[in-house]
Amino acid sequence: MNSMRISFRILVLNTIVAAALSGCATGQYLKTEEVLSPELSGTYTLILHGGRYAADFQNVAILDREGDSFSIGIYAPVFDYKVRSGLPADRAIEEAEKFVRFHYAARSSQWKKILGTDNSLIGYEVRPLYEPLETGYPDILDITYVTRGKKIIARISFKHDLERGILREDEGPLIRKMR
Secondary structure (H helix, E strand, O other), X not given: OHHHHXXXXXXXXXXXXXXXXXXXXXOOEOEEEEEOOOOOOOEEEEEEEOOOOOOOOOOEEEEEEOOOOOEEEEOOOHXXXXXXXXXXXXXXXXXXXXXXOOOOOXXXXXXXXXXXXXXXXXXXXXXXXXXXXXHOOOOOEEEEEEEEOXXXXXXXXXXXXXXXXXXXXXXXXXXXXXX
């Protein structure tokens, strides 16, 4: 009788967990592809994430192409990013490059196309590549894009190895710089 109760409780618990996880799994992750020399035209909404303080390593620019059916948002508090709409391509490129290279350790930038589920172009991501002596390796950011209907949510964080090091406080030169 006791083992039957335990089995029933485990079944109920598994059902609740499965239902909760399926609710969180809505939306699709989008892929990105590196672009060596982007050729942009038209107008863009420029989203500048980071730049909150001089040593902020999470500086990312996202160029959301205007006129398509998608809009890109950031999964972050509103004080973590700025949005500028209606920028011509050349001005959006200039501002994005200047923003991501603001940090003293940024040595270059990397451009990526953000592609829809049908591989159509939705926008661009510009991320800094840092001096490896300062951060451990050049590309320290993990950026994911998830669809929620016609809205795309970008989540920006440090790569898992760095997050783990930040929490443990025992790894890499980046950790000393951030504290």
